[in-house]
Amino acid sequence: MYDVVVIGAGPAGSMAAKTAAELGLSVLLVEKRQEIGTPVRCAEGISKENIEQFFEVDKKWIAAEVTGAKIYAPDKTEVVMSEEMAGNEVGYVLERKIFDRHIARLAAKAGAEVYVKTTAVDFERKDGKVKVRLRRLGEDWEVEAKILIGADGVESKVGRRAGIIKTLRMDEVESCAQYLLTGLDIDERYTYFYLGREVAPGGYAWIFPKGDGSANVGIGVLPKIAKKPAKEYLDAFIEREGIEGKIVEFVAGAVPVYGEIGTAVSDNIMLAGDAAYHSDPITGGGIANALSAGYYAGKVAAEAVEKNDFSAEFLRMYDNLWKNDFGKKLRRNKKLQEKFLEMSDETINKLAASISGKNLKEMSVRAIVTELLKAHPKLLLDLKDVFM
Amino acid sequence: MPRKAVVNRRKCAYCGACIAVCPVDANELVETYLEIYEDKCNGCGLCSKVCPMGALAMVEVE
Numbered sequence: 511m512y513d514v515v516v517i518g519a520g521p522a523g524s525m526a527a528k529t530a531a532e533l534g535l536s537v538l539l540v541e542k543r544q545e546i547g548t549p550v551r552c553a554e555g556i557s558k559e560n561i562e563q564f565f566e567v568d569k570k571w572i573a574a575e576v577t578g579a580k581i582y583a584p585d586k587t588e589v590v591m592s593e594e595m596a597g598n599e600v601g602y603v604l605e606r607k608i609f610d611r612h613i614a615r616l617a618a619k620a621g622a623e624v625y626v627k628t629t630a631v632d633f634e635r636k637d638g639k640v641k642v643r644l645r646r647l648g649e650d651w652e653v654e655a656k657i658l659i660g661a662d663g664v665e666s667k668v669g670r671r672a673g674i675i676k677t678l679r680m681d682e683v684e685s686c687a688q689y690l691l692t693g694l695d696i697d698e699r700y701t702y703f704y705l706g707r708e709v710a711p712g713g714y715a716w717i718f719p720k721g722d723g724s725a726n727v728g729i730g731v732l733p734k735i736a737k738k739p740a741k742e743y744l745d746a747f748i749e750r751e752g753i754e755g756k757i758v759e760f761v762a763g764a765v766p767v768y769g770e771i772g773t774a775v776s777d778n779i780m781l782a783g784d785a786a787y788h789s790d791p792i793t794g795g796g797i798a799n800a801l802s803a804g805y806y807a808g809k810v811a812a813e814a815v816e817k818n819d820f821s822a823e824f825l826r827m828y829d830n831l832w833k834n835d836f837g838k839k840l841r842r843n844k845k846l847q848e849k850f851l852e853m854s855d856e857t858i859n860k861l862a863a864s865i866s867g868k869n870l871k872e873m874s875v876r877a878i879v880t881e882l883l884k885a886h887p888k889l890l891l892d893l894k895d896v897f898m
Numbered sequence: 899m900p901r902k903a904v905v906n907r908r909k910c911a912y913c914g915a916c917i918a919v920c921p922v923d924a925n926e927l928v929e930t931y932l933e934i935y936e937d938k939c940n941g942c943g944l945c946s947k948v949c950p951m952g953a954l955a956m957v958e959v960e
């Protein structure tokens with residue numbers, strides 16, 4: 511019997527496995543793909559701070575470093591956010607194919623067993639433990655665990671089958687498409703965001719440089735108001751912007767934009783990362799929270815094993831940890847997203863114009879909203895409480 | 899006539915969006931491909947709305 515079985519070797523799962531194994535637990539990390547990290551479902555952007563909190567940075571999995579962001583309103587009004595001092599990079603664009611494998615390897619190094627091309631097909635809680643049915647190369651078998659960590663991403667079955675989460679509604683998920691383009695002529699110090707109902711209804715389009723004239727060029731749209739598949743919006747965006755470059759990789763994906771769930775645990779089970787809808791409802795970023803959640807889940811697993819208590823009540827300790835860390839931000843940004851969805855393109859143009867040219871020194875959602883609140887205290891009245 | 903979701907495997911990019919929204923657990927990414935369990939599918943069409951690739955069609959079945 512394992513102390514912990516982790517399902518899914520994305521950032522959340524590998525981080526949970528690594529943490530639990532480092533704390534001396536017996537851990538099994540199960541990933542259904544034959545290669546960890548591929549196909550990528552990500553634009554790979556993350557703040558420097560969030561990475562350095564957990565890892566020693568290795569150039570092998572950093573594609574590019576950026577110093578700021580440029581945001582474009584529908585009428586092309588530009589809002590620039592950049593760090594004061596040049597050379598003070600604030601963000602990384604990762605090479606997730608390598609990054610994800612790196613964390614899985616760290617987990618293995620810490621003592622976790624790792625099975626790839628192995629699917630967790632089902633689980634059952636019985637007599638205070640969990641029986642997990644695994645399938646590899648068409649063969650089924652069962653393992654037992656004291657704790658099951660569901661880090662199985664946006665397609666999570668663990669959370670739904672355990673009754674912890676509901677399926678996403680059409681306004682709780684971003685449908686995404688992205689190309690890795692090469693041969694681009696862009697200023698690679700910036701990431702770029704494009705807003706507007708025409709361009710990306712309920713979402714945005716992005717360009718994240720990956721160095722050497724290449725970049726992730728993608729789009730996320732909200733199915734509730736989108737009129738066609740994300741890929742068609744992406745092609746239209748690329749045409750409109752006159753972006754030339756050759757497609758060398760194709761990515762599709764979905765990001766939960768749900769906000770904060772009530773609890774991510776039930777008896778013997780914890781959910782981490784996209785499986786727990788931990789991604790940010792306004793930016794769609796989920797790597798940082800997935801890493802933190804995985805870390806907390808691993809820690810709490812160790813405590814639970816020590817106390818020999820796997821009840822939901824005990825595991826709520828995990829809820830407290832992730833909620834204290836980023837729960838408020840999820841709530842806040844969900845409100846902001848709802849506000850954003852009400853805005854017409856004209857309103858967005860107006861808001862952008864009012865802060866365009868201001869020097870936003872910090873690269874964050876909070877920095878923008880704070881600046882907007884100064885310019886339009888009334889318009890955004892209901893956001894004031896959550897941001898100030 | 900009832901409707902069912904059908905995937906065009908040549909268009910599907912293995913992204914999981916359709917799994918995240920299916921209310922009745924009728925689909926699954928099996929290692930490298932999407933499987934839709936016709937007996938469970940209730941024809942709600944949510945998956946075809948969320949699919950970034952336009953790979954899912956709703957078809958009428960007997």
Ligand SMILES: Cc1cc2nc3c(=O)[nH]c(=O)nc-3n(C[C@H](O)[C@H](O)[C@H](O)COP(=O)(O)OP(=O)(O)OC[C@H]3O[C@@H](n4cnc5c(N)ncnc54)[C@H](O)[C@@H]3O)c2cc1C
Pocket residue numbers: 517518519520521522523540541542543547551552553554555556628629630631661662663664665666667686687688728761762763764765782783784785789794795796797798800
């Ligand atoms: C187009 C796009 C762009 C994005 N851009 C960014 C960005 O720039 N920055 C950012 O921070 N975030 C971004 N995100 C979000 C980010 O990719 C996710 O939040 C992050 O990958 C979540 O990590 P995770 O570990 O929770 O899940 P995942 O990385 O999705 O990992 C889950 C793993 O579980 C496995 N799995 C699922 N079911 C089973 C099973 N039954 N048995 C075994 N294994 C299973 C899957 O194969 C997968 O490998 C983006 C997402 C998309 C779709």
Ligand code: SF4
Pocket residue numbers: 902903919920921922923924925934938939940941942943944945946
């Ligand atoms: S049509 Fe509805 S029930 Fe059928 S697979 Fe799609 S989401 Fe599930």
Ligand code: SF4
Pocket residue numbers: 762905909910911912913914915916917932945948949950951952953954
């Ligand atoms: S949403 Fe579309 S592209 Fe994604 S897995 Fe389902 S059918 Fe394939």
